[in-house]
Amino acid sequence: MESKNDYKEERFDSFLNKTIILSARNYFKKQMNIIDKERLMINDMDYSAILDDFATLNSSFLSTEDIDVSLQLKSALKSLSAIEQAVIFLLYDEELSQKEAAEILEVYSKTVSKIKIRAINKLKRYFKEDSENGK
Amino acid sequence: MENKSLYELGKLAQAGDDMAMLEIIERKKKMLKRYSFGDEDRYQFIILKLIEGIKNYKF
Numbered sequence: 001m002e003s004k005n006d007y008k009e010e011r012f013d014s015f016l017n018k019t020i021i022l023s024a025r026n027y028f029k030k031q032m033n034i035i036d037k038e039r040l041m042i043n044d045m046d047y048s049a050i051l052d053d054f055a056t057l058n059s060s061f062l063s064t065e066d067i068d069v070s071l072q073l074k075s076a077l078k079s080l081s082a083i084e085q086a087v088i089f090l091l092y093d094e095e096l097s098q099k100e101a102a103e104i105l106e107v108y109s110k111t112v113s114k115i116k117i118r119a120i121n122k123l124k125r126y127f128k129e130d131s132e133n134g135k
Numbered sequence: 136m137e138n139k140s141l142y143e144l145g146k147l148a149q150a151g152d153d154m155a156m157l158e159i160i161e162r163k164k165k166m167l168k169r170y171s172f173g174d175e176d177r178y179q180f181i182i183l184k185l186i187e188g189i190k191n192y193k194f
Binding site: 005008009012013015016017019020021022023024026027028082085086089090093094104 | 140141142145159163166167169170171172173174177180181184185188189192194
């Protein structure tokens with residue numbers, strides 16, 4: 001009797017999980033069709049330098065606890081496309097690996113890497129322009 | 136509500152118990168957050184689909 005209940009519980013739990021995953025993917029696909037139709041570009045970039053820059057930016061944000069920086073970062077993230085926001089969120093907020101993020105977004109791991117670089121570049125540009133305007 | 140299993144909560148939620156529905160959402164919060172990528176619109180969309188799914192689930 002108990003195992004039957006366990007089976008029902010597991011079945012329902014798995015149904016809920018699948019519903020969440022499929023809904024997220026459907027929403028994401030819709031967004032991709034509307035906003036992000038641009039093709040992914042492969043650029044020759046210094047990956048490690050960009051990541052180091054982002055890490056510096058991130059650590060200074062955490063240590064200063066400055067609300068201005070927080071708002072700045074928020075508006076900078078809004079300037080990214082849907083898929084770029086998703087990649088940044090999964091990699092840096094959820095701390096997932098590129099492979100895990102790729103599974104959630106249903107893209108290749110290499111694509112996640114390209115999107116990440118593109119997003120970081122956009123953020124760098126955003127902060128550079130912002131600081132130049134502030135001078 | 137906290138002592139009830141997900142299955143029991145699902146049945147109650149389908150019958151119109153809002154507290155049971157909220158408890159299910161609460162228990163799935165971590166997953167909802169992860170799959171909404173920090174986007175409030177996406178978060179709401181997934182919750183709506185989840186409620187729709189629970190309402191139509193064959194217990």
